[in-house]
Amino acid sequence: GALAIDWKVVNVSPEKHRGYAVQWFTMAAVLTVFYFLRCSNAWQLLTGRENRGE
Structure with missing residues (x-):
């Protein structure tokens, strides 16, 4: 027979x-901001540091 649940x-x-x-929307927003800062040069622009490939 069938499984009775x-x-x-x-x-x-x-x-x-x-x-x-x-909770979930806050976590999604934080991770989105982190992803944006990590995958672009926005963090360097905000902190005033520039990476010239040296």
Whole structure:
């Protein structure tokens, strides 16, 4: 026969869902900024340092 699964109902408040959403969107924003600074010369421009390939 088929596999019978009895899923329990989980009651999670909307506040917890919003908390997870804020957490993940914040992490995505931080990683995007880090990626941008790492993959471009924006960090060097912000700090005033220039790498002339020496």
